[in-house]
Amino acid sequence: MSVNNNHITIIPGYNLSIGITIFYISFIILLPLISMSITTSHMTLTQFTAVIFDKRVLASFQISIICSLTAAVINCFFGTILACILVYYKFPGRTIIDSMIELPFAIPTAVAGISLAALYSPNGYIGKIAATWGLYPAYSKAGITIALIFVTIPFVVRTIEPVLQNIDPAFKEAAFTLGAGQFTVIRKIIFPEIFPTLLLSGGLAFARAMGEYGNVIFIAGNMPYKTEIVPLLIMIKLEQFNYPQATSIAIVMLLLSFIVMFILNSLQIYYQKIITGGKN
Amino acid sequence: MNKNIILLLFFLVFLTIAIYTIEQQHKHIELINVSYDSTRELYKQYNEAFSIYWKNKTGQVINIIQSHGGSSSQARSVIEGNDADVVTLASAYDISVIASHQLINDNWVSRLPQQSTPYTSTVIFLVREGNPKSIHSWHDLIKKHIHIITANPKTSGGGRWNYLAAWAYAYKTYNGNEFFIENFMQQLFANVLTLDSSVRSATTSFVENNQGDVLISWENEAHLITKKYPGKFEIISPAISILAQLPVALVDKTTTYKNIHTIAEAYLKYLYSPTGQKIAAENFYRPANKLILQNIPIFLTYRWIL
Numbered sequence: 048m049s050v051n052n053n054h055i056t057i058i059p060g061y062n063l064s065i066g067i068t069i070f071y072i073s074f075i076i077l078l079p080l081i082s083m084s085i086t087t088s089h090m091t092l093t094q095f096t097a098v099i100f101d102k103r104v105l106a107s108f109q110i111s112i113i114c115s116l117t118a119a120v121i122n123c124f125f126g127t128i129l130a131c132i133l134v135y136y137k138f139p140g141r142t143i144i145d146s147m148i149e150l151p152f153a154i155p156t157a158v159a160g161i162s163l164a165a166l167y168s169p170n171g172y173i174g175k176i177a178a179t180w181g182l183y184p185a186y187s188k189a190g191i192t193i194a195l196i197f198v199t200i201p202f203v204v205r206t207i208e209p210v211l212q213n214i215d216p217a218f219k220e221a222a223f224t225l226g227a228g229q230f231t232v233i234r235k236i237i238f239p240e241i242f243p244t245l246l247l248s249g250g251l252a253f254a255r256a257m258g259e260y261g262n263v264i265f266i267a268g269n270m271p272y273k274t275e276i277v278p279l280l281i282m283i284k285l286e287q288f289n290y291p292q293a294t295s296i297a298i299v300m301l302l303l304s305f306i307v308m309f310i311l312n313s314l315q316i317y318y319q320k321i322i323t324g325g326k327n
Numbered sequence: 328m329n330k331n332i333i334l335l336l337f338f339l340v341f342l343t344i345a346i347y348t349i350e351q352q353h354k355h356i357e358l359i360n361v362s363y364d365s366t367r368e369l370y371k372q373y374n375e376a377f378s379i380y381w382k383n384k385t386g387q388v389i390n391i392i393q394s395h396g397g398s399s400s401q402a403r404s405v406i407e408g409n410d411a412d413v414v415t416l417a418s419a420y421d422i423s424v425i426a427s428h429q430l431i432n433d434n435w436v437s438r439l440p441q442q443s444t445p446y447t448s449t450v451i452f453l454v455r456e457g458n459p460k461s462i463h464s465w466h467d468l469i470k471k472h473i474h475i476i477t478a479n480p481k482t483s484g485g486g487r488w489n490y491l492a493a494w495a496y497a498y499k500t501y502n503g504n505e506f507f508i509e510n511f512m513q514q515l516f517a518n519v520l521t522l523d524s525s526v527r528s529a530t531t532s533f534v535e536n537n538q539g540d541v542l543i544s545w546e547n548e549a550h551l552i553t554k555k556y557p558g559k560f561e562i563i564s565p566a567i568s569i570l571a572q573l574p575v576a577l578v579d580k581t582t583t584y585k586n587i588h589t590i591a592e593a594y595l596k597y598l599y600s601p602t603g604q605k606i607a608a609e610n611f612y613r614p615a616n617k618l619i620l621q622n623i624p625i626f627l628t629y630r631w632i633l
Contacts, residue, residue: 161531170537186521265528268521269479279524283481286399288406288424 080301086294098292099299103271104280111277112303114188115256118195123249126203127241133204134211148204151197156261163194164265186268191276194262199252206248210241239322243315250311254304356389358590359581361411363398363484364527365548369610370415376606377597381590389590397525398484405430405578412582412591415575417484422576435576444572445598446612450492452563453533453542453549460540465496465565468541469514476521476539478529485526489543492569499567534560545571550611550625573612 087095098104133145151159167174168185177184184190214237222232260278267274277300284293362370374391381389394401394409398417405411406428414431416422425431436443454462460473468475478486493515494508501507520539523529526548533542534552541563542549549562575595582588597603604614614620 161528164532165536168532168536168538264524265531269524270519270522279482282524283479285403286397286482288399288403 083294083298083301086290087298090291090295094291095295098295103275104277104296106272107275107277107280108299108303110188110191110273110275111257111300114191114195114276115253117192118199118256119249119253121192122196122199122203122252123245126200126248127207127245129200130204130207130211131237134208149201151199152201156198156259157265159197160194160262160265163197163262164190167193167266185266186270187274190266190268191263191274194266195256195259198259198262199256202251202255203245203248206244206251207241210244211237214240239318243318243322246311246315246318250308253307257300257304356387356587356590357392358389358587358594359392359394359410359412360415360594361394361401361405361409361413362415363401363417364395364525365417365485365545366415367393367395368551369547369607369612372610373598373603373606376602377594380597380602381593387590391594397482399482410581410585411578412585412587413575413577413595415573417571417573418487419572419574421484422574425578426576430578430580431576432579436574438577439575439595440599441615442572443574443576445575445595445603445615446573446607447615448571448573448612449546449568450489450543450565450571451546451549451568452565453544453552453560454540454563456559456561458561458563462541462563463565465493465515465567466500468493468543469511469518473518473541474520474539475515475518475541475543476523476529476533477519477543478526479522479524481522482524483526483529485545485548486522486529488545488569488571492565492567493543495569496565496567546613547611 090098129148133141133148164185165171167177167190169175169178169183171185174183174185182189184193218236219232222236227235258278260276260282263276264279267276267279269275269279277296281293281296281300284290284296360370360374370393374393378389378391381387394404394411396404398421402414402416402421402425405414405425414422414425419436422431422435426433426435432438439445452462452468454460460467462468462473467473477489480486480490490512493512497508497511501511521529521532523532526544529542529544530548530552532538534556546562549560553560553562575598577588577591577595579588582591598607599615601616601619604616604619608614608619608623611625613626614623620626
């Protein structure tokens with residue numbers, strides 16, 4: 048392991064810092080995961096697969112993945128637009144909008160869930176309008192997706208913002224002087240710069256959405272095979288005092304999120320290499 | 328700058344000392360009652376009454392701490408080390424699970440009168456004022472275009488009782504024929520609009536969000552709702568329902584360790600006293616004491632309990 052000691056760091060020494068890092072990650076992240084695995088290890092492989100391939104569990108995985116993916120994709124699109132507006136334009140009320148982006152992080156999820164359910168149910172303000180068009184967002188997959196969009200928006204905006212800020216305006220100016228239109232600049236300069244980060248933020252949003260519970264259960268309706276999400280199923284197993292089954296579902300969920308994050312991270316590194324011309 | 332830091336440090340030290348002394352002052356006897364969702368109002372009233380009774384009797388001041396949540400989650404928290412002295416949960420099943428972890432003696436059911444149930448409840452329907460969909464019995468619930476709101480039997484103790492009450496009706500109607508019973512249950516749950524995670528969130532769906540035509544719920548929950556929103560809802564008692572026994576138990580392991588066995592026992596026994604029974608009735612639980620139960624008109628509309 049070679050350590051680059053050429054630049055002066057403010058951190059007191061490499062050995063100490065890496066020690067702290069490894070300790071912290073082990074203690075805070077790895078330890079709970081290991082304890083989860085130990086709980087599951089009381090089961091045989093047959094029992095484990097029986098839990099995971101149960102029709103109802105598979106259905107809930109399908110629902111969770113579809114809704115989380117949809118929410119992540121929609122957020123990647125609108126989140127980028129939001130980030131662009133916040134970075135490129137100065138307008139009255141910008142700081143207010145800027146501080147509102149983080150609210151979904153700060154609000155207790157149950158509170159947000161109850162208000163969303165009230166808003167989108169056929170008697171709520173939005174639900175009423177939707178009902179006249181024959182749309183019923185509450186107690187459906189649409190409702191779940193809405194709740195997930197709400198909770199994951201900060202991830203996308205906050206990861207894209209710094210990248211946009213760091214794009215050298217000279218590039219854009221050069222492009223404009225060479226006669227490129229607005230759209231070409233976005234397509235050829237801005238988008239390639241933010242694309243790797245967008246992948247990462249989408250992955251973060253997806254992983255977070257997969258695990259979201261409090262926000263969703265109020266608007267989902269929780270009908271088996273239709274609107275039952277994986278975290279609720281885990282809760283159900285716990286309510287039946289069935290720890291091994293609950294943790295085995297949780298582990299599969301974790302693996303899924305990890306795989307998605309891993310793929311997106313690899314893609315990000317790959318694109319980063321292209322952008323920086325093989326350096327890094 | 329430095330002066331500020333020193334001042335801040337002094338302030339922090341002062342604060343910790345202050346908090347510590349306040350804690351010391353409050354160190355009289357502490358009793359933890361781990362209960363479920365619907366009993367919030369009941370135990371708030373009961374704790375006040377019991378504290379007064381105990382102070383008059385022994386001169387000791389006790390501080391009763393309440394914990395509420397889903398019945399099974401609460402049982403789980405006790406198993407995982409929540410220091411409950413008494414548990415007052417929504418079903419015997421939840422308490423037996425705690426007992427199976429050697430926290431409560433196996434003979435807990437027989438230790439208190441009436442199978443350790445000082446109060447019971449039952450499952451009823453709540454419909455909107457005027458009963459627009461004319462729902463009177465369990466069978467009306469499986470008609471077309473009826474939207475039911477109930478707590479999820481998989482996550483909620485109340486939801487389980489609702490399920491069992493429907494099962495009891497079907498059992499009675501189809502003379503125990505499993506095929507017909509299951510068919511009825513399927514039709515019933517096909518009409519369910521939302522399966523909320525707890526009794527209270529089912530209430531929220533039905534009352535605040537105006538969802539569904541009928542709420543299947545605890546009798547006491549229904550009376551609380553009609554009291555809070557007079558003239559908006561009607562209680563329908565189905566001819567057949569279930570007697571929901573709501574057991575209480577002393578957690579032997581904790582009380583022995585804290586040495587408050589006598590107080591915890593008195594706390595549970597006082598539930599059976601006239602005062603305790605009255606408080607239960609005032610909160611729309613059916614008192615175990617038959618004499619008190621007979622004198623309360625709201626509970627007389629009941630015809631048959633399985």
